[in-house]
Amino acid sequence: MLEFIAIAVVGLLAGVINGMAGGASVISFPVILATGLSPVSAAMTNALGITPANFFALVAIRHRIKEMAREYSKLIWISISASILGACALISVPVEVFEKIVPFLLLFATLSLLVKVKPKVDENFQIKENVGIAASGFYCGYFGPGQGVMVIAVLARGAHRKSADLNSAKNLIVGCTSIVSNVIYIFSGLVHWPYVFALLAGSTVGGTLGGRWATRMSPAFYKALVVIIGLGASAWLFEKYLF
Numbered sequence: 001m002l003e004f005i006a007i008a009v010v011g012l013l014a015g016v017i018n019g020m021a022g023g024a025s026v027i028s029f030p031v032i033l034a035t036g037l038s039p040v041s042a043a044m045t046n047a048l049g050i051t052p053a054n055f056f057a058l059v060a061i062r063h064r065i066k067e068m069a070r071e072y073s074k075l076i077w078i079s080i081s082a083s084i085l086g087a088c089a090l091i092s093v094p095v096e097v098f099e100k101i102v103p104f105l106l107l108f109a110t111l112s113l114l115v116k117v118k119p120k121v122d123e124n125f126q127i128k129e130n131v132g133i134a135a136s137g138f139y140c141g142y143f144g145p146g147q148g149v150m151v152i153a154v155l156a157r158g159a160h161r162k163s164a165d166l167n168s169a170k171n172l173i174v175g176c177t178s179i180v181s182n183v184i185y186i187f188s189g190l191v192h193w194p195y196v197f198a199l200l201a202g203s204t205v206g207g208t209l210g211g212r213w214a215t216r217m218s219p220a221f222y223k224a225l226v227v228i229i230g231l232g233a234s235a236w237l238f239e240k241y242l243f
Helices: 002-020 025-033 039-050 052-071 073-092 095-114 125-142 147-155 163-186 193-213 219-241
Strands: none
Touching (some): 002 025, 002 039, 025 095, 025 193, 039 073, 039 193, 073 163, 095 147, 095 219, 125 163
16 A cells, blocks of 8 residues: 555656656656566556646646647647557567666656757758657657657747747647557556556646646756656666666
C-alpha cells in the first residue's frame, strides 16, 4: 500500500511540473523502474500514468483550446504520426538493447532542460519545425521523458509566437501525441496497471495545479529539481545497465 501511495505522490509532483513546463517524467520514470519492472514496461507504464497531466493543465485555458487546436493541427498530426513509429519501435526492440539505450535517453532528456532557445526569423523555419516536432513525436513513442521540453524548444524558435502560449501549445501537442502511443502500449501486454492508476491519481491533480501555477512561479526551482534528480537517476542507470 505504501508503494502505491509513494507512486501517487511522485505522480502528483510530476503532474505539477509537467503542467508548468514539462520534463517531469525524468523523475517518475526512474521511480517506476526502481520497483523492478523492465525498462520497456516501466517506460510504457510511466507514459500512461503521466499523460493526463498535459490535458488537465489545459483547464486553465479551456476557452482557447479549440483555437489552439486549429492553429497547431498540422504539428499535432506530424507528432502523432511519428509517435506511432516510435511506439512500434519500442515494442519490437529487445529488452536487452533498450537497457543499454535507456541511460543515454534519460541523460539526454535531463540535459535538454538546460537548452536555451531564442526566437529568430528563418526562411526554412517551417521545414525545421516540422522535422523537430516529428523527432519529438518519435521520441515520445519510443521513450517519452523530456518530450515536452523538446517541443517547447522547437516552438520557441518561431519569432511570431507569444512566449505565454508556448506552454499551453506544448501541453496540447504532447497530450494528443501521447494518447495515440498509449493506445499501442495498452495492447502490448507490458503495462503494469496498478502503477498506472497510482500515477494517474497523482498526475491528474498535479497537472491541474501546474497549469494554474505556470504563470506564477519562476521556472528556476522546478528546472533545478528535475535536472538534479535526472542526473542522479541517469548515473544510477549507467551503473545498473552499463557498468
